[in-house]
Amino acid sequence: GQNIDQPTEMTATEGAIVQINCTYQTSGFNGLFWYQQHAGEAPTFLSYNVLDGLEEKGRFSSFLSRSKGYSYLLLKELQMKDSASYLCAVNDSTLGRLYFGRGTQLTVWP
Amino acid sequence: EAGVVQSPRYKIIEKKQPVAFWCNPISGHNTLYWYLQNLGQGPELLIRYENEEAVDDSQLPKDRFSAERLKGVDSTLKIQPAELGDSAVYLCASSLGGGSYEQYFGPGTRLTVT
Numbered sequence: 284g285q286n287i288d289q290p291t292e293m294t295a296t297e298g299a300i301v302q303i304n305c306t307y308q309t310s311g312f313n314g315l316f317w318y319q320q321h322a323g324e325a326p327t328f329l330s331y332n333v334l335d336g337l338e339e340k341g342r343f344s345s346f347l348s349r350s351k352g353y354s355y356l357l358l359k360e361l362q363m364k365d366s367a368s369y370l371c372a373v374n375d376s377t378l379g380r381l382y383f384g385r386g387t388q389l390t391v392w393p
Numbered sequence: 394e395a396g397v398v399q400s401p402r403y404k405i406i407e408k409k410q411p412v413a414f415w416c417n418p419i420s421g422h423n424t425l426y427w428y429l430q431n432l433g434q435g436p437e438l439l440i441r442y443e444n445e446e447a448v449d450d451s452q453l454p455k456d457r458f459s460a461e462r463l464k465g466v467d468s469t470l471k472i473q474p475a476e477l478g479d480s481a482v483y484l485c486a487s488s489l490g491g492g493s494y495e496q497y498f499g500p501g502t503r504l505t506v507t
Contacts, residue, residue, distance in 0.1 A: 287435075316495070325397075325484065325498035326436065370435050379491055380449060383435025 285309045287384035289371050294390045295361050303356045303387045305371030313376035317345050317356045320368045320386065329356065329369075358389075366391045395419070397499035399485050405505045411473035414502045418466065418487030425462060426496065427470050428484040436484055436498075442468065443491065475506045 286308040295301040307315070314333040318326035332338055332347035332354060344357040356369055368386040375382055398417040406412050418425050423444050428436035439458065441449040444465040453460065457476070462468040472479055482501040488494040 291433075325500050327498070328495045331495065372435070378449070380438055380441070381496065383437070385434050 285373065285375060285382040287371055287373055287382055289369075289384040289387045291385070292388045292390070294392060296392050297361055297363060299361050300357065300359050301361060301389065303358070303369050303371075303389065305354045305356075305384060307352050307354070307371070307373045307384075309352075309373050309375050309377075309382070311375050311377035312349060312373065314374040315345075315347055315354050316372040316374070316381065317343075317354075318370040318372060318383075320370060322367075326370055361391045363391050363393065365389065397485055397487055397497055399483075399499035399502055401502055402500060403503050403505075405507065406475055408477055408506050409474040411471065412475055412504065413472075414470045414483050414485075414504075416468045416470070416485030416499060418468070418485070419497055422487035422489055422497070423465070424488045424491050424494070425468050426486040426488075427460060427468070428486065428498075430482045430484055430501070432481075439470070439483075441491065448491075472504075475504075477506050480504055480506045 289305045317329040320326040330345035337346045342359045347354045368388050370386045371384040372381050400415050425442040427439040430436045440453045440460050442462045460470045482503050484501045485499045486496040488496045
């Protein structure tokens with residue numbers, strides 16, 4: 284089966300760094316996605332990791348450890364517009380399906 | 394490039410009524426997905442199409458839900474009859490292929506069943 288766990292809520296201040304963790308258990312692993320979703324809007328793609336290590340893309344970085352079933356999304360130089368829900372999603376190779384966590388609601392304060 | 398288009402954006406119906414949602418994926422995307430998203434939850438897959446073929450519909454409640462993608466482009470998701478518990482956001486997504494390909498989501502249809 285699939286079990287994806289991420290914190291429900293996090294808060295941080297502008298200019299700070301925040302790390303959103305995601306742990307997962309899946310029968311077949313074929314990559315992990317991070318999506319950003321602002322309230323009332325569609326999820327938008329942030330990153331994809333299939334191999335262990337860190338992927339950096341501007342202010343956002345994502346890390347994966349397959350042996351630990353663990354990923355994190357790192358957001359640097361936080362801005363007010365980064366206030367959103369961040370969804371961790373695991374690609375299950377057995378079923379060929381993407382499983383989403385419930386999302387982490389990040390609030391950035393001035 | 395136009396994104397995934399969905400209509401309507403909002404729909405309010407009474408229980409036991411039928412409702413239909415429409416999705417136009419990004420041009421050239423062969424894979425189309427319908428997801429259901431409840432408040433405070435992540436999207437849950439209802440059905441996945443590869444061109445015209447529904448290759449994963451195991452999560453679709455077939456007693457009241459149906460979907461079609463007749464020409465391998467646009468898709469329609471229908472609920473008949475709707476129940477109170479169907480109130481949610483219905484998201485359509487498309488991708489170049491399945492698996493590791495990035496999925497592009499539409500804005501969703503927010504359904505309220507009263």
